[in-house]
Amino acid sequence: MFREVINTISPYIPGKPISEVKRELGLEKVIKLASNENPLGPSENVKKAIKESLSDLGFYPDGNCTELKLKLAKKLNVKPTQIIFGAGSDEITQFIASIFLNPGDNSIMARPSFPRYETVTKVMGGLPVEIPLKNHTHDLDEFAKHINERTKIxxxxxxxxxxxxxxxxxxxxxxxxxxxxxIAVVVDQAYREYIDDPEYPDATQWLYEFKNLIVLQTFSKIYGLASLRIGYAIASEEIIEKLNRVRPPFNVNHMAQVTAIAALEDTEHIQKAKELNKKSLEFFYKSFEEMNLQYIESYGNFVMVDLKKDAVEIFKKLLLKGIIVRPGDIFDMPTYIRVTTGLESDNMEFIKALKEVL
Ligand SMILES: Cc1ncc(COP(=O)(O)O)c(C=O)c1O
Structure with a gap:
């Protein structure tokens, strides 16, 4: 009855939701530092836009996201026809796999990396070719060595x-x-807005040179709209036209569109989130050093720290204290946890709890 490949796909394991942990453990206060969201949430502008959008909820959304697309195209200095929106950038990874992969084709990715690249490849009957990280970083020399005539992404x-x-x-x-x-090259820049380092490339600058390049970005992270599900891809007009053929007609809801428009204009809020993240990372690094724990310096809003112990056990103990993090076992890093930067008080509570459980 089911396609054989379906049995080889593990369901995505999300960070535990706050409501579930509260219910299961009977806790009143729970701090979630597990899914790389912005702890400030959306801006006041966005909240206002939500209220204003309520009267339109009975209508289907604009499937083309026209107003948002025009605004974003202007901001990014690309043509509106070079942009497609998805219910999260996650949904666009599915579109990408479905326009390029025939059964037996392969796609190359790092391991560990964002797990959806592997899943969407398998769903299409493709073969994920996973290249181990080198010094916790993409090993592009190895990527190059693994390209063959069946490589599509x-x-x-x-x-x-x-x-x-x-x-x-x-x-x-x-x-x-x-x-x-x-071969399509997808550069996923979900955390791009957090980075100021001049060595970090925004791959959007190369879209005119490389017609096979697709850049993914999202409103789920620094913009604080994770629950509304909206992300986008920027690529050549040809690729975007093909991606649109497999996109469900009303995949991005109206509230996501109006809030994304409001969020784009909100440079102050973004700056605030960026500064908070920088401070939080510094606090984490300092605390880990004091605890003699090794960590991987991060350009995102999260950090992997090596506890030198079974991370699932520590994860469970932290959970009992009302703190949700990500154990590294799913990333083949069984002694690490990944912790998202939170509000100042949340970060302090996490470090206090971590000291206790260790
Ligand atoms: C690297 C990366 N890409 C994509 C996503 C998905 O984001 P979205 O909420 O836009 O689907 C995430 C979310 O954690 C991510 O870490």
């Missing part, structure tokens, strides 16, 4: 989730240039 998560490491400008540029033009 290369996924580069920059910065990488879960390690927070980046591929720097020159290296990324040379790699993309070396990839045959009939």
């Amino acid at each position: 290369i996924w580069i998560c920059n910065p990488n989730n879960p390690t927070g490491t980046i591929v720097k400008k020159d290296e990324l540029y040379s790699f993309i240039k070396s990839v045959p033009s009939e």
